[in-house]
Amino acid sequence: MGYSAARGGIDAIEAAEKLVRHKRLNADCEWVSPEQIVGRFRLAVDRVMGEAGIWDEQLTAVAIRQAEGDLIEAVHLLRSYKSTLPRFAYSQATDADELQIIRRIVPAFRNPPGPQMLGRTSDYTGRLLELTTEQAGQEESMLLASLALTQELDTSESPASIEETQPRRLLETLREMDLLVDRRRSDDPEPFDITRTPARPPASRSARLSSMARAETGALVNQWYRNILGPDGYVHEVTLGEVRHGYLPLRINHPLTGNAISIGNIRATEVEAIEDLNGIDEQRDRFDIGYGLCLGHNEKKAIAMANLDIACHRDNGRSQLEQSLLLTTDGLDSSGFLEHLKLPHYVTFRSMVERKLAVRDSKNRERAT
Numbered sequence: 001m002g003y004s005a006a007r008g009g010i011d012a013i014e015a016a017e018k019l020v021r022h023k024r025l026n027a028d029c030e031w032v033s034p035e036q037i038v039g040r041f042r043l044a045v046d047r048v049m050g051e052a053g054i055w056d057e058q059l060t061a062v063a064i065r066q067a068e069g070d071l072i073e074a075v076h077l078l079r080s081y082k083s084t085l086p087r088f089a090y091s092q093a094t095d096a097d098e099l100q101i102i103r104r105i106v107p108a109f110r111n112p113p114g115p116q117m118l119g120r121t122s123d124y125t126g127r128l129l130e131l132t133t134e135q136a137g138q139e140e141s142m143l144l145a146s147l148a149l150t151q152e153l154d155t156s157e158s159p160a161s162i163e164e165t166q167p168r169r170l171l172e173t174l175r176e177m178d179l180l181v182d183r184r185r186s187d188d189p190e191p192f193d194i195t196r197t198p199a200r201p202p203a204s205r206s207a208r209l210s211s212m213a214r215a216e217t218g219a220l221v222n223q224w225y226r227n228i229l230g231p232d233g234y235v236h237e238v239t240l241g242e243v244r245h246g247y248l249p250l251r252i253n254h255p256l257t258g259n260a261i262s263i264g265n266i267r268a269t270e271v272e273a274i275e276d277l278n279g280i281d282e283q284r285d286r287f288d289i290g291y292g293l294c295l296g297h298n299e300k301k302a303i304a305m306a307n308l309d310i311a312c313h314r315d316n317g318r319s320q321l322e323q324s325l326l327l328t329t330d331g332l333d334s335s336g337f338l339e340h341l342k343l344p345h346y347v348t349f350r351s352m353v354e355r356k357l358a359v360r361d362s363k364n365r366e367r368a369t
Contacts, residue, residue: 101245191206247266291305
């Protein structure tokens, strides 16, 4: 009896898994290739790569397809896969000024140092649902080609099309105007490796930034939105200095020569947020800067990061902000806890029922006496 019951449970689990695979592999439509997912769902691929902490567009597309579009599940699949890979090299630290920019906006200054480069964005147009068919899309592409715009658009996100000179950062202008608190460090501490050790408060700045870079985007945006009050309780001024998106070189040391070699480029989004200091004990005649950088094109995350970075610094441990950032924004952790609620909890709930019945019996006996 016990064996057959156990066997029946295993059979049910295997059958449920087969149903998942059958529906995924035998849908009433054409099979979706990784190339289609990368090409058509670029932002979703970038978001999953950032939250998984791995840069591989094709592998990420396979994970999204297997997860049937559940991005957190795709992150789970990629992190599980990544944990099986050997760590054969460490990348060198890359100066963010090496970013080969394909998009750069400076909301704080009308005429910033260097050009405004809108790049690919719908920020300045209405969000209207386009019921565009494949044929209509092809016709639009042909129209762009006839207007000689296709080549310009296709090369707008290529590192080769970017000028070697990089635009000067707005924060350098603020420093020259003596309007910026100088928090630069003379030492160079080793970055905190959140893949080896979980970050716990009080944490270093690199631990906080690394945790936020790998956090679930929606959770991080929610944390930012809940914490836009300054230390004095008033809504503080949120101003973006710069938003950048581009290519960063990835370098490692050659295993034989020891010399630095470039093994490719990764796309990243970088944000610097300007904070209006207005606390009683703060330098109220200056600004401060928060920083955010994440994999791929994910401006929502980078903006939330930059603002939460400076918010944590200003908070200085007075509230639970840092604890909340480190312990509740990882999508894999939070969704894993939620998903486990669907697993059997018979013993736990039975003990709760027995406690309730015991309390009721005790009250009944008290009333009887």
